[in-house]
Amino acid sequence: MKIGAQWKKQIEVRQSIMSDFNTIDKCLCCDGDNIKLLLDLNEQPLANSYHDNTEKLEKYPLGVNLCQDCYHIQLTDAVNPDLLFKDYLYVSGTTQTLKDNFKWFADYVIENSPVCNHVLDIACNDGTQLDYFKDRGVETYGIDPAENLWELNSKNHNVKCEYFDSVFFGFRFDVITAQNVFAHSGNPKKFLDDCFELMNDNSTLYIQTSQAEMILNNQFDTIYHEHVSFFNINSFNELVKRTNLHLVDVIKTPVHGISYLFVLSKTSYNQQKIKNEIEVERQRGLLSQKTYDNYKLKVLDIVDYFKLLVEQSRDEGYKIVGYGAAAKGMTFLNFADVKLDVIIDDNSLKQELYTPGTNVFIKSIECLKSYNENDKILFIPLAWNFYDEIRERIKIVRDNEKDLFLKYFPKVKFEGIDYGK
Known part of the structure; x- marks a missing residue:
């Protein structure tokens, strides 16, 4: 799809839906009502509503509440998911970092699952993760509501262009994966219940949620309308207790600023390890109100x-x-109220569009060739979880010792173009 058609399609989707949102008044994990405002990021446009600078964007409340009982963090208000996901410009196969992670994940799942002949990837995006499963001989299925990605992700896989629901499949899977999507659900209990219906007795469910170090590293930029929930091990386990599934393992992976990988089964085992992991997070302060006040x-x-x-x-x-x-x-730029001269992105679907709220033009990395050697550039790695890859890509096009990077997590600091080399 050409770029002009792409943003016009986004406008059609946004204008065809009522600009609605609803307040979340109960904890999505433990179902309690002891929730309190943690951080208010003001009203912001949808973070992925890139546009051609003629469309007036709606703004929605953006803040997070903290559950005082299980310490789950969740949005104060949830936006209609059709506004967020029906036409989606994020594609997961654009960075080598993610591709490497997808390969590792496929290998890990196959080696650690009792059976892995059929896999369902929920929110399969452009199908990159499924590609790695298929390369290992696994029969691949996916589901994703993004209409603009269906032609891409269904080329080599059995994919349904729908929101996830157990009714769309007529059989059960050996493995179900849900990477960086579970936090998008406004009803995570139903999500798990639907997974349960698609599992046999030996099936394994793998759920990845990002930003495991969000609170301790003072990160807030992943708070945007797509991310309804921010889990810790305790809050996730409290949620699982309300279902017929069991949390049997949890590991941390380096992707997306350190992520949790939760492993679930119909059979209960390994419970002492889960208790130990929760205790570790208690000792780190994640189950203490003082930690969140300082955050x-x-x-x-x-x-x-x-x-x-x-x-x-x-x-x-x-x-x-x-x-x-x-x-x-x-999220970061809108809350900080900082405008940049230009933003570079490697995703062609975003290039030649403007950012939501700050209205900064997005270009390809080739735009760096328009700067001369006397120009000084301050690079701000907005996709900071790919910082090393970003720095190397810039050096290929422009290697100027006058240039600097300004990082802002876990603390604000300058780094030179050759830092760490």
Whole structure:
């Protein structure tokens, strides 16, 4: 689909749906009502609503509540999912980091599952993860509501263009995977119940949720309307207790700023390890109100210091260039109220469009060739979880010792173009 048609399709989707959202008044994990506002990021446009700069974007409340009982974090308000996912510009196969993770994940699942002849990938996106399963001889199935991705993800796999629901499949799977999608669900209990219906007695369910270190590293940019929930091991386990499934393992993986990989089964085992993992997080402060009070203060300090350094750099003659028009970057820039000169992104679906809220033009990395050797550039890695890859890609096109990077997690600091080399 051409770029012009792509943003027009997005406008049609957004304008065909009522701009609705609903307040979440109970904890989505333990079902309690003891929730309290943790952080208010003000009203913001949808983080993936890239546009041609003629469309007026709706803004929605963006904040998170903390459950005082299980310490689950969730959005204060949930937006109609059709506004978020029916036409989706994020594709998972654009970075080598994710491709490497997908290969590792397929190998891990196959080696650690009792049986893996048939796999269902929920929110299969462009089908990259399924490709690695198919390469290993597994029969592959997927489901994803993004209409613009169906032609791509259904080429080599059995894919349904729908929201996930157990009624769409007539048989059960050996393995079900859900990477970076479970947190999108406004009803995670139903999500697990639907998975249960698609599992046989020996099936394994793998759920990955990102930003396991979000609170301890003072990260807040992954708070956007797509991410309804932010789990810790305790809150996830409290949710699982309300279903017929059992949490039997949890590991951490380096993708997306450290992610949880939860393993679930119809059979209960390995429960002492789960108790031990919860105790570790208790000792780290994740089950303490004081930790979350400090988190809010540190977030505000990060934003203030970041804004100061950007303005100082601009005054010193630096061009301010973002890299990665990631949804997380849109949250950060809109909350910090900082505008960049341009943003580079490797996803052609986003190029030649403008960012939501800040209205920064998105270009390919080739735009760096328009700067001369006397120009000084301050690069801001908005997709900071791919920082090393971003730095190497920039060096291929432009290797100028005058240039700097400004990172903002876990703390705000400058780094040179050759830092760590």
